[in-house]
Every structure is written in structure tokens, then in C-alpha cells.
Amino acid sequence: MLFEMQPPFTTFMSVESTRAYIDNLYSSDPEKCLTSIVCIKNSVIGSNRQKESVIAQGIVPRLLQLLQDRNTKSMLRIEAAITVGSLAKGTNEHVEILINSGTIQLLLNTLEENEPQLIDACLSCLRTLSQSDSPQNKIDVKRLHKLLTFAGPGESLRRQACVASIMGSACKTPVEQNELCAMGAPNLLAALLSVQNSSVRIPVLACLASMCWNNQNVANMVANTTYKDVKVSSILATLIGRDRPIEMQLEAARCLTNLHRAGAISSNDPIITYRTLPCLVRLCQTEHSEGNRASAANTLAYLTEVDSDLQQVAAISNQLVSALVNLLSCRSVAARQAAFRAFASLAANDEDIRKRIIDTKCLMDSVLEGLDDENEDIRLAAVRCLHSLSRSVQQLRTTFQDHSVWRPLMALLTGCPSTELLTAASSALCNLLLEFSPAKEPMLQQGVVQLLATLTIRPEPSLRLNGVWALMNLAFQAEQRVKSQILTALGTDQIFRLLADSDTRVLMKTLGLLRNLVSPRTHTDTMMSLHGPQVMQGVVLVLEGPHSPEVKEQALCILGNIADGEKAREHIMSNEDVLKKLIDYMTHPAPCLQEASVFCINNLSRLGEPGSLERQTRLKEMGVVNILQQLLSTSDTVLYNRVKTALTQFTDV
């Protein structure tokens, strides 16, 4: 295009003469108008400054008007579309202005017309605009259908490439994924994969990856699609080869990763273990460009996130750990974020890998720096990495302690982090507050209890869960003062609210917290003398609620712990209602509830403790012994042993 620059262009550069050309744009004479557009088009190519200038002069609405008007000469409309397309390649602000002017809809409307050159220009422009993350960048189903027709086998390579790009970025939610799938996109895209042209194949791969992401139905459809009797997964396996362009390998690997994570390809399929994984690991190596490495590390993180076999293979592959450490030292946010994510995935399950990662030079320092980074995304990725690494008992006691990891973590939590960051940070906190963790004490002094208590009143279930979970860990075998601190900070009202929480996981952890609070034996009496009625009320609340046996088991376990306390057990004995419930659960169909209730009865009736005979008599009156004897016939060995032990308590039987 630059070669076509016309003589006026040279003078056009000066602002004064600009006006004349811009003015001509509004001329009703098509010739003048066309000359003006061509001039503008040539001036803005490759120059953000010129784009800025002409946009500031308000030409966008006029261009769109020309483009939209079916009465305008098609040559003029084509030039207008090309110029808009060029402007769309400017800065984010320029793109935003175009999108806010309704350009996307307008271009989509134009596609309905039958003017090949105009359609080509519109598709190119749409492709450029589709790369932005604007929420307005949505394409409805009918339009998708139309777009799909421009990617047929007979269409030009350019059109196919454009449509694949546009669809790939439009495909964001399950709605679009399913729609595209229903329209037959998998077959069409599979056919396009055989086009011997990278500029078509790469966006097609990206589009397939977007379609399959987290969508099992679509992923299965795609995986089972064949083109000329070759399955898509096999085509992908060839496109991932070392001799292909890097971008193609990356996109093919992303596609296979998404197919795997959506459940369409198993993790022990050689395509995943011997093709996808090694490819991604290789692309993380230092010889590749930073952007590609970041992208590969990101995909690798997703691929290995949950599967420990893949984590193990990745950890030994191609010196991945040192490649990722190197990636951490890169400048770009994407690179560091991806490296942290990959480390988080690798360290998720395996202690050996965790140790190897942490033993890598300066890694912990990088993580701590990451926690402090000015960029929120990096902080988040670093916290997730820390969370993954914190699953190790040994590391908690050593490296984490040496680096006082708790300090930056507390700083993060007390700042005002986003929900996502807070969730990740509090997850890591849960591990740091485990009983054996040396970080526990200093964090208590920093007021972690209060902080966690406030988490439990957050509207987000994940935050409530982490708050209660951390408190539960904190309360485990804790000193009396810590327990009191927890109860004071939380308040009984809040405990009741948590016991009525809609999220079962929160409920379970709350019951766990209560259990930890009333045990061991030495603490039971004190805790019950202070909060006895409330605890009992809470337990009854749960036992009467419509909960699963697992939840009720926890409640019965609390009763078991209470029954262990010399004075505390009176809270049960004096409560006819609770006793009846307890006895009912002895014959409950769920074995876990039977076991828990028998355990509790055993504690209540234990010989050699003050008042044991009275309690035994009372229990006998309620028919406990008979029930126990009936239970002897059980085939469940755990239950049988418990019943046996309980029966030995009753002396005169």
C-alpha cells in the first residue's frame, strides 16, 4: 500500500494541509471523497501518531457512515473498511473508540451483503478488532453462522484465516462453544487443519482450543471428529511435531491440553504423555522467545495441574525446573506469572518435586518477591505457587521458616486484596497454621485470629471456607488461650451462622473447629463450662438438620469429645433429648453414625470415673445395653470392636 502513496501525501503530513483532505472526506463528490480516504489510509498505515491525529479530528463516524451506506460506491466503502481496519491496529484507546462506535455490529451487518472485496475488508477488520478483550466484542449466534460460511473449503485462505481468528476470540462461554459445535464447526475446522498454510492452521487450532476449553461435550465431539478418516487428535499429533512452526506447536499443544482437561483424551494417552507434554516442556526452554515460553509454561501449568503422573514426568523432562527459574527472571508479567503457575502445578502433589523446586537456587526469594510485586496478577500467581509448596510438612518447618514466609503473606492479607488473591492467600495460610508449623506463633501475635474471623463473614463461600478451615487448623491441639481467643473473636452467633451455612464444606470445617475446641480431655471441661449450652445447641441444630451422614458424624464426634470431659459430660446426661438422639443413631443405617454414637456411649459409660455407675444405670434404663448386644451381630469389624469395648464397661452384664 505504501507504494501507492500519492503526491499529495507528502504535503498531507503538515497539519495545515490536513484539513483540506479531511474536508474532502465529507464531500458529496465520490471522486474527491475517494481521494481523501486513500490519502488518510496511506497516512495512518504503521503510524499510531497519524491514527491518533485523524481519530482526534473525528473521522471515525464519517468512515462508518460511508461504510454503512449501501448507496455509496463500493470502491469507496471498501477503502473505508480498509482504513477502519488500519485504525483498529492502533493503540487500545483507538480500538476502544472504534468498538464504542458500534463498528463490530456494522461490519457484521455488511457481511450480509454480496460484495466479495468488501467482505474481505470487513473480515480483516473484524479479525483485528476481535483480538481486543472488550465486553462488547460479542457475536450472536446468527452472525456466527454467517461467519462460518466464509470459512468453507472453497473460500480463500485469507477468509478462512480471518474467520478462524474471529470465531476463536468470540468463543468465550459455554453458550458459544455449544453453538459453534451445533453448527458443525468441528467438521469444518478439521477440514481446515489440512490446509497447507500456517496462517490458516494456527488460528484454526486456537479456535478449536477455545471451543474445547472446560467443555466436555464439545471436547468429545471434537476429539471424535474425523477428516478423511483421520481423527482430529491424530492430526493434532502431527501438527505438534518439532519440525512445525513454533506457534503451530504451541496452539496444537494447547488444543490437546484442553481436550485432555475437558476429559476427551486420557492423561495416559501417548498423545498427551509423549507428544503434548514434551512439546510444551521443550518450548519452555531458554532458546525460545519470551512470549512463546510464557505461553508454553501457562499451558503446561494447566495440563499438569491435577494429574500427579504428568507432574512427575514434567518434573524430570528436559531440565524444566531450571528453565522455569530462568523464565521467572524475565521482565514481562506474562512470563513470570506463567512460571509461577507452572511451579504451582508441578509442586501440587509430589513431595520430591516440591523439594527439588525449593532447593533450586533463589527460588524462595523469587516467590517472596512475587508476593510483593506491584502487579496483582504476579502476586496472585506467587501466592498460588506458595500455596502449592506449603503442602509439605518438611518445607513448612524449614525453608518456610527460614524465609519468614508468613510476613509477606500477612501483609498481603491485611492489605485490601481482591477476592481471588484473598482466596489464594488464605488457602496458603491454612497450611501455615497447621499445628506443627513454626509460623503459627508469630502469626497469632500479628492478629491472625481476628483476620480469619472476618473472613468467615465474607459472602464468598470459598473465603468463609478458608477462614473456618484455618481456624480449625489453628485450634488443633492448641493452648487454652488460643482457643478462647478464637471463640471470642468468632462469637457464638457467628458459629451458629456457620453451622447453618449453605455450603456443606464450611459446615464440616465449623464442626471440625468445634471438635478441636472441645478436645483434648484437659480442655473439654473448661470450654464446656464457658460455652456448654451454645455448643450443645449447635450440635442439636446439626443433628436435626437435613444433613448427610458425614456431617452428622462430625456432630456425634463432638458429643463423643464432650462425653470425655468429667464435668462436660453432664451436658449430655442432663439432656434427655440428646440422649435419645444418641441412642437412635446406634441403630442408624449409616455405619459411620453407628460407630460415632457407640463411641460416645462408651465415653459416657466408662468405668472408674466419678458417677459412672449412675450413668450406666441411666443408659441401661434407656435400653442401651440391649441395643449394644444386638449390634454384636454386625459384620462391620470397626463397629464390632467398639461395641465390644462399650459392653465391657457395663460391669454387671
Next chain:
Amino acid sequence: MCALTRSSGIPPLCEFDRMLLGLTNGTIARLFTSIFLNQNVAAGGGVLVVCYMMNYVGHGKTHRDAASVQATHPIPAACGLYYFEVKIVSKGRDGYMGIGLSAQGVNMNRLPGWDKQSYGYHGDDGHSFCSSGTGQPYGPTFTTGDVIGCGVNLIDNTCFYTKNGHHLGTAFTDLPPNLYPTVGLQTPGEVVDANFGQEPFVFDIEDMMRELGTRTRMEINDFPVPESHGEWQAILNKMVSTYLVHHGYCNTAEAFAHITEQPFNEDIVSIKNRQKILKLVLAGRMGEAIERTSRLYPGLLENNQNLLFMLKCRQFVEMVNGSDVEICHRKSGYSPSYSVSPRPSSPIQTSVIQSTKNYSNKSKQTVEEMNQNNTTTTTAPTHNGSSCNEVPVILTDDGDVEMDTTEEYRNGHGDACNGKTNNSTNGYQNGNSHNNNVTQDGECCDNEDEDMDVDVPVCRKSCSKPAVERILEFGRELYSMSQRLTVDKGSSETNQKMLEDAFSLLAYSNPWASPVGWQLQPSQRESVCASLNSAILESNKKPRKPPLEVAIAHAHELVKLMSTSGLGSCAFASLVEILDQ
């Protein structure tokens, strides 16, 4: 101390892909004072061999009790990428095993990696040892059941390992040349089994080879050209056009010059004349070719008696073949009654065979088969006692077909592919080529050729002398010429050999099936054709060989030189592949 035996059940002999070939000339491991090798090796097809199982039987108390085994031949740089795998059959007592590379003369009583010019990856700690007693953390440990691979990239001079098919990353860089694959064991009970490619590898080495191939091709394609792009392009265009002119592709050369906007000032008439002569040679009509050459290029053959002798020898062969006819009787034997419709008079069946024979010229695989066809049908009449006259008559017609079809080959071929019957193809071909010839000849210098196609079969019919007699007569002339050559230019062994081969054809009742029958193959005409073409060009003060062919030959030599100089890229610098692109 360490016994080495071939593992049973594995075939002792196998041919490797040349890229993976490490040990050449049928060998196994070198013998060392304390290591006994029990081997059974033979070379096959120039390439060889090897599979063995190593079993440590020493006492293994200290690191000095280690025993390593080296392959007998170093890794050839020319293979580009070398790879072998070792399966750990048993880790023995402590699993102190080392897999790697070492130079000649390295102490074989120690694991690879510990000494100078020795490199290894050890199973007990997973460390890599680069000519040093202390290792670097490298990969996982390995033990019974694992398959460890060792790869050497001879382009970058790096080494990597694999474990159970997973690439472990680069272990060593800047490797010296001429390293030997080496495996070392140290404690009792350690057994390993090496795979040099006789079985499929666990690791996907093919993928890596494809990558290196692509990389090398890209490097070649992206190689910076000297000076400005325009000049470079001009040189390339010139090379192409000289090639076309050299081989007489006149119209193509003109079209090419037109498209690339080069001046085209070659002498078209001269090219066309040359093309005509070459066509005659390729059609086996040597007599006419010689006659025309001496007419158009007087003095050429007179001054180049060896060439003339070669042409005449070929003519003799073609006479046996039935493709050549002495044209001197042509005019006298002219008969209008035959010239009206000469085509139907010749049996179509023979034409079919000949046209396929012509086809076989291009696709070598079928030459054998076609020749057999040829043999059976064309020689049958002789055996059946038909007159000798008939044979050449039929075959002369074939000569025509062939000559015409050399140019029209594509046409005919395309039709055959369309599934038409051979008969119709043939008819079409004949007719078509004939027409074409007319139009072409229209622009040509002499029009007497016009009649040639029609006349020849006629003249055959009216020929009075039996063919065999004429062949014998011609043979006598040829012999006396060879005598003259010996006197004039000294005895030339080549000429003598050529003559003997040609005369030998007469000794067989079925020359096509005889040991010297290869001479009758149409493909043999090509070298004669090339020699004549070169001679004509040389006489016109033009190069014997077009620059394009010189460049290709040069490139071939350079790749050979790379190989002998130890440049690994040569394994992937395949000229044929690049030309095919």
C-alpha cells in the same frame, strides 16, 4: 571380569537407517584385557549390525572394579544425529551404572564420565559426569526396567539423555569428535541390553530428526545471497535459461525468457536443429541422426572419430533392436499406395507395446517388466519362422511412434491415466503427435522431414535385402572403422569394449533376454544423446555442460566434503529433497 554375550532371540543381523548407524563394518565392542566378548557378527548390505547384552561378573568393591565397554567404531559425524538406548535388565547389587560416550584410549576400568574425554549419566544418583569425578545434578536416578537413551547431536555437538522415552535435556555441550558409545557397570548382577536401532526406540527420535532436517533446510533456504537481490535473481534466471537452451527446450526457454523479462537472443534455428537430432537419437534412429549431424554440422563427426564410432555402435545396437533403418533407400522405395494410409497397415498391438516401452523410459521401476513384454511379443515372430523381413518392418513403425511421442509423452500419459484403453490412447497419440510435428516442422528449416514418418515404413517393405544381412554388412563396416581408429588414434579400450558388447547381441537368438540385452534398453540412448549434444555445443563454442548441472554436481561434491570433514549438518543437507521442494 565382564562377560559380554549376544542376547538370545534377537536377530544378529539387521540393517539400520543410515542416520542411526553407529557401528559400521560388522562389529561389536572392542576387546579389553579383562572383558570377554562373545559375538557373532556379519556385515549385511554394506551396513551392519549389533545387539548385545552386558553382564557384570566382577566383585565390585571399589570404583576401580568398574568395567566399561566401548563400541568399536566412533560415532560418524556424518550421521547428524546419533542415538542408542540401553535397557537396564537388572540393577544388580547397587545399580552403579553409567551410560555415555568416551574417546579412544580412555581407561575402561572406570565408569564413563570420570576420566578426561569421557562423559556419562549414572544410575545411582542421576548425575551427569563431564570428564570429572564429581557429577552435576542432571536427571532422575535409573534402575531395573528403565530404558535410558543417549543421543548425540553432531550439528551442535551436544549430548542429551532420555529416560523411558522422556527427554531429560542437554547434558553435555562442546563435545569433541570421534566419541564411542560406552556403557559401564560396577557392581555384581548388573545387566543391561543395548539397542542400536535393531528394535524400535522408546523415544521418538524420528521427530527430532525431522526437526533437524527442517532446521537445516531453513538454514539453506535463508542463506544470505551475495550482493543485491536483483543480481542474484538474474544469475538464477540465467542458469535456468542456459539449461533449457542446452537441452534444446526451445519453446520453454523462450517462454521463460519472456516471463522473467530477460533478453532472448539464442539462435533458435540452431537449437531446433539440435533438438531434432537429439530426438532422432532418443528414438533410436541413429542412421538419420548421423546423417543429419554431418549435414548440419559439417566436420564435427570427422574431427571426432570416437564420437562417430560411438554413434555407429549405437546404430548397430538399434538395428538389432529394429529401431534403426538405413535411410539411404528411402526415396527410391517411395510408394504412394502405402503413403495414403500407413498407420492402419501397422499392427496396433505392437504400437501399444512400444508406447509403453517409451513410457518405461521415464519410470525406471517398470523397465524390466516392460522389456519382458517387449521381448515376448516382438521376438515371437522370429521364432515362429516368419521372415526376418517382417520384424524390422513392424519395429520401424515403432521408431516413428517413439520419436513423436518423446515430445508428446505427457499427452499420451495423461490419457492413459484417464482410463482409456491402450488402443485408443495409442491412436490418439499417433494422430496427435503427427499433427504436432507438422506444425512444428513448419517453422523448421527443412521440410523433407515431413515425409519421414510416412515414408519410412514404406521403404522398409520395399527393401530388397534381408535385415540380418544388412546388419552383418554394417557390422563389417563398423569393425573396419574400429581398426582404422586403432591405427589413427591408438587403441581405445572403451571403443573395443563397446564394439564387443554390440556384436555380442548377435550371438543370442533372443537378444532382449540375453546378458548383453541391457544395451537394447531405450534408456541407453540417453548417454549417447548427451555426448552428441555436448559435442555439438562445444563445436559451437558453448559449454559442454550447462551451469545448472555444474552447480548441482558441485553441491553434491560439497556435501561429500562436509561428510569427510565431520560436519553433522551434511546428514540433513539432501540435495534431492531441496530440489524436490
